[in-house]
Amino acid sequence: MIIPNKIWPQFFVLCLTFCFNTEVLAVETQLSNFKLNGFGTVGLTKNSDQDLGYREMVSQQGIFDEYDWGQNSNLGIQANYYASEKLDFALQLLAIKRSENSLNKSIQWAYVNYKISPKLDLRLGRVGVGSFLMSDYRHVGFARLWTHLPTEFYGLRPVNGVDGIDLKYKQPLFDGLFSTNMWYGQANYDFYTQDVSEVHLKQLFGASIGWENDIWNVRFTYNQAQTQITNNSIKPLEQALQKASFSGWPLAGDYADLTIDNKMVRYYAAGVSYDKNDWLVQSELSVVHTDSKLTSGTMSSYLSVGRKLGSVTPFISGSWVKSLDDRLIMPTAPSGSYALLQNVSQYVFNQFYAGQHTVSVGARWDVQPKVALKFQWDKTWVDEYGSLLLDTPHGAIAEKRQLDVFSASIDFIF
Amino acid sequence: MKILNALIVLLVFSYSGISQAEVVVVANKNNEVKALTKKQVIDIYMGRTSFFPDGQAALPIDQKASSVVRKLFYNQLVNKTVSEINAYWARLIFSGRATPPRTLESVTTIIDFIKKNKSAIAYIQLEDVTDDVQVINYVD
Numbered sequence: 001m002i003i004p005n006k007i008w009p010q011f012f013v014l015c016l017t018f019c020f021n022t023e024v025l026a027v028e029t030q031l032s033n034f035k036l037n038g039f040g041t042v043g044l045t046k047n048s049d050q051d052l053g054y055r056e057m058v059s060q061q062g063i064f065d066e067y068d069w070g071q072n073s074n075l076g077i078q079a080n081y082y083a084s085e086k087l088d089f090a091l092q093l094l095a096i097k098r099s100e101n102s103l104n105k106s107i108q109w110a111y112v113n114y115k116i117s118p119k120l121d122l123r124l125g126r127v128g129v130g131s132f133l134m135s136d137y138r139h140v141g142f143a144r145l146w147t148h149l150p151t152e153f154y155g156l157r158p159v160n161g162v163d164g165i166d167l168k169y170k171q172p173l174f175d176g177l178f179s180t181n182m183w184y185g186q187a188n189y190d191f192y193t194q195d196v197s198e199v200h201l202k203q204l205f206g207a208s209i210g211w212e213n214d215i216w217n218v219r220f221t222y223n224q225a226q227t228q229i230t231n232n233s234i235k236p237l238e239q240a241l242q243k244a245s246f247s248g249w250p251l252a253g254d255y256a257d258l259t260i261d262n263k264m265v266r267y268y269a270a271g272v273s274y275d276k277n278d279w280l281v282q283s284e285l286s287v288v289h290t291d292s293k294l295t296s297g298t299m300s301s302y303l304s305v306g307r308k309l310g311s312v313t314p315f316i317s318g319s320w321v322k323s324l325d326d327r328l329i330m331p332t333a334p335s336g337s338y339a340l341l342q343n344v345s346q347y348v349f350n351q352f353y354a355g356q357h358t359v360s361v362g363a364r365w366d367v368q369p370k371v372a373l374k375f376q377w378d379k380t381w382v383d384e385y386g387s388l389l390l391d392t393p394h395g396a397i398a399e400k401r402q403l404d405v406f407s408a409s410i411d412f413i414f
Numbered sequence: 415m416k417i418l419n420a421l422i423v424l425l426v427f428s429y430s431g432i433s434q435a436e437v438v439v440v441a442n443k444n445n446e447v448k449a450l451t452k453k454q455v456i457d458i459y460m461g462r463t464s465f466f467p468d469g470q471a472a473l474p475i476d477q478k479a480s481s482v483v484r485k486l487f488y489n490q491l492v493n494k495t496v497s498e499i500n501a502y503w504a505r506l507i508f509s510g511r512a513t514p515p516r517t518l519e520s521v522t523t524i525i526d527f528i529k530k531n532k533s534a535i536a537y538i539q540l541e542d543v544t545d546d547v548q549v550i551n552y553v554d
Binding site for chain 1: 453456457460462463464465469471479492495496497498500501504505507508509510511513516
């Protein structure tokens with residue numbers, strides 16, 4: 001599942017072959033207790049900007065003014081083994097272009113599920129917990145309307161599985177199904193800023209409550225975790241600010257505690273989807289709060305409306321993200337000897353501010369029962385220095401920018 | 415003109431006659447469950463429960479992917495196309511939330527499977543029903 005960059009072209013040819021031979025692909029295993037399923041996407045993305053790199057998630061490297069086949073392409077395989085009516089095992093592997101790859105990162109899920117009762121399930125291992133409406137199938141292009149997830153909402157949340165325990169209870173309620181689950185464990189994700197920082201979420205605890213029927217799906221979730229950052233490049237800056245505060249620039253001390261390491265982060269989210277009379281409407285709202293001075297957190301949301309016209313579903317959506325607090329401004333240095341420190345500090349502060357919104361239009365065409373073609377045009381407005389979600393090799397940009405991102409994909413399941 | 419109208423009406427009726435071929439839900443003859451509500455059938459086939467209302471395990475069977483009966487069944491049950499059902503199941507399968515119905519290739523295999531499995535439930539055309547299975551009526 002670890003794909004070196006140079007073999008991506010072969011990978012796409014393989015995926016394309018799969019797409020047009022879905023009947024061949026339908027894996028019918030002879031062992032009735034064993035099931036093999038898969039999904040994949042071959043996606044082409046083009047951004048219009050040379051300085052601000054578009055990416056779906058902060059774990060990825062950005063796409064600049066170029067055509068890219070890597071970012072929105074993937075291939076997933078899932079094996080389920082049903083040992084009994086009460087006990088089953090699942091393993092899902094995902095091949096995707098990552099800024100750093102490893103077998104561990106390729107394992108999406110690996111868990112054992114025990115049905116304690118018809119209403120109560122216990123899962124142990126690496127599990128998908130559904131912190132947001134689409135987070136536990138975020139890489140399955142065929143399962144969604146758009147070519148990619150709304151970047152403003154999902155971009156800062158690249159967490160896949162939680163290594164731990166998940167308890168789920170479901171109960172019929174009115175004409176639908178009420179469900180609630182609770183999880184505890186740890187998770188990891190990468191944050192790419194010219195270098196990969198691994199964000200480790202420890203003591204991760206979360207809970208969700210929801211109700212769904214044929215038309216509605218409503219869900220509220222809460223997550224909290226303690227962060228731990230490897231490759232913490234903020235540390236030397238903190239030390240320099242600390243030093244300056246003792247030697248002639250006391251104000252610098254106020255900014256010496258910038259770390260995002262070992263801080264509490266809390267996620268609150270609400271989501272709703274509606275599917276009736278050929279109308280598909282979906283919206284989510286979330287607030288992420290951290291105890292760090294550098295980034296107090298973000299608020300983000302999206303709303304998407306689609307209309308089925310036979311096998312084609314055009315859609316329009318809007319999404320936005322904004323930092324909870326204004327961008328940090330470093331006070332003016334008392335003398336020229338601190339000018340460099342002031343500039344470096346401000347450069348870092350600028351990198352941690354988010355402010356952008358996007359309007360997208362596109363369509364999904366179900367060409368075959370297991371294959372969909374999609375295209376999408378995103379118009380994104382980025383605020384001054386508001387590019388936390390984007391890849392900024394030259395630092396945040398001091399002016400407002402507009403990006404046009406075009407994407408097309410073939411999504412399939414087997 | 416009237417004749418033309420009558421012809422069109424006749425064509426529409428005969429066409430809808432074909433597309434509305436009666437699809438029935440069938441189960442093992444020894445299954446104590448004799449009737450289900452439409453909602454209970456939906457819950458079983460859309461992965462919301464893996465149990466019959468009396469608490470015994472339910473093992474739903476799908477006809478093959480290209481089957482017209484499969485298309486009709488889901489259209490009548492939840493008013494969705496096979497593509498929509500596939501996208502729905504992609505969400506459940508790949509998030510590990512539920513297991514889709516097992517697909518069997520032919521009506522003979524389906525009937526044979528139901529005979530051997532007390533917990534099996536399937537849908538077939540009314541004309542394919544044999545003495546080996548019982549029809550489970552379901553209403554809105």
